[in-house]
Amino acid sequence: IELYPNPADNYLYIKFNELNSNSDIEVYDIIGTKIANMQVEPNFETISLDLSKFNSGLYFLKITIGNDTRIMKFIVSK
Numbered sequence: 001i002e003l004y005p006n007p008a009d010n011y012l013y014i015k016f017n018e019l020n021s022n023s024d025i026e027v028y029d030i031i032g033t034k035i036a037n038m039q040v041e042p043n044f045e046t047i048s049l050d051l052s053k054f055n056s057g058l059y060f061l062k063i064t065i066g067n068d069t070r071i072m073k074f075i076v077s078k
Contacts, residue, residue, distance in 0.1 A: 001063060007075035012049040014061070016040075026062040035059075051076050
């Protein structure tokens with residue numbers, strides 16, 4: 001899984017190498033409040049996350065694919 005650009009301003013792109021099952025994506029702010037979530041269908045290679053309503057700062061993505069969960073950080077810089 002690749003995030004770009006990082007830092008981001010308007011959009012963050014999430015690139016999956018292989019996505020064979022549904023994926024749940026949750027976005028958390030620095031204090032751990034969930035501020036967004038989405039489901040991604042199989043066979044998507046890249047999705048975009050609209051950051052237009054996000055304030056500048058550090059955020060975390062929690063990506064769950066099947067039994068695998070990854071947490072990745074990204075920065076919004078406006």
